[in-house]
Every structure is written in structure tokens, then in C-alpha cells.
Amino acid sequence: LAKTTQPISMDSYEGQEVNITCSHNNIATNDYITWYQQFPSQGPRFIIQGYKTKVTNEVASLFIPADRKSSTLSLPRVSLSDTAVYYCLVGAVNTGGFKTIFGAGTRLFVKA
């Protein structure tokens, strides 16, 4: 199974750039890397997805090195409303089935 490893928590201040790195050493060749954001009492929400190199959308950037064994979510100029848990997700194909593995996530706390 592809297992992901992320820092448990991070603190930041408003206006700073935040980078959260996820390790996924045995990612499957065909699998993408997806990041989700979760606020308390809500379901996770998609942020960004990529396969390799760099992906950017209106809320974040995702950097993936050539070996794809890690990825870094970059949140530019965070605000208080970015306080949430961030999960990286890598699919895994196992004999007899398919599983998605959510790690414990990174709790980001943005201070004023």
C-alpha cells in the first residue's frame, strides 16, 4: 500500500506562504497526487491534483519532483480562514482490490 507521511501540525501567520510536504515513497506509476482541505464538522474538499512537475490553480500550487516520491502543497499568502487540516492522498492498487489511503493530515493553524 502506498503510505503517506505528513507533518502533524504547522503554524503560520497571515500573509505568509505555507509549504506542506507529503512523502509517498511507493506511489503507483499511474496514480496522481491529490490534496484535500477539511474544516471542522465538514467533509474534505478538493484543493489540487497533479501527476508530475508543477500544477497551479487559483488557491494553491503543487510541486512534484521527478521521482514522484514526495509532493509539496504551497499556499500563498494564507489567511485565518486557511486554518484547517490538509491531507495528501495517493491511490494504491492492491491484489484483489483498490484502496485510497488518507493519512493523519497536517493541521495548519494560521495566526493573526
Add this chain to the structure above:
Amino acid sequence: NAGVTQTPKFRILKIGQSMTLQCTQDMNHNYMYWYRQDPGMGLKLIYYSVGAGITDKGEVPNGYNVSRSTTEDFPLRLELAAPSQTSVYFCASSYDRASQETQYFGPGTRLLVL
């Protein structure tokens, strides 16, 4: 589109009771998933389905059952509720497998087993 809807929002069960958590999506997605999330923890996959009539186990299937008779609905059944099943349950769907497509999550069902 309503997206993914779940009912009920909250439920208290006594040990040994049974219940069905409902999940419906209106996006014509092939894949549907059930996760549980214990306090302060990540999500664990219970069951998933790749289409109507096809279901398979995830990481933590014991104590649960599912069915997928239509593309839209994916109910989760607890037959004999136990305190260890106290959790928040999230249903999700995606057009293709979750490793290559965005999953859309419902608002969750909080279950308390006493």
C-alpha cells in the same frame, strides 16, 4: 446539482441496534466510497463501489455492509452497532478511481453508539 447528500446528520444508537446511513449523488459518478473518521484522525475507507452492482472492501469493513443497486445511491448498513463504531461517516463519489479523479464528499453523519 446537490452533489453528495447524506442522511441522517446525527444519530444515537444503542448497542446491538441496526441502522442504514443513506448516501446519494446526482453527478452520475461511477465510483462511490464510505469513510469513517474518528476524532482527531484521518479518514479510513470502509467500502467502495466502482459501479452499480459492484462493491468491495476497504481498510475497515468489519461490522458494515453496503449495496449499490443504482448509480446514485450507496447505503451503508450497520447490523449490530458497537461503541467502536462511534464516528463520523463520510460518503464520497468520483467519476473515475480516486487516485486519478477528484472525490466529492458529503457533509457527514455523526453516529454515537451507547
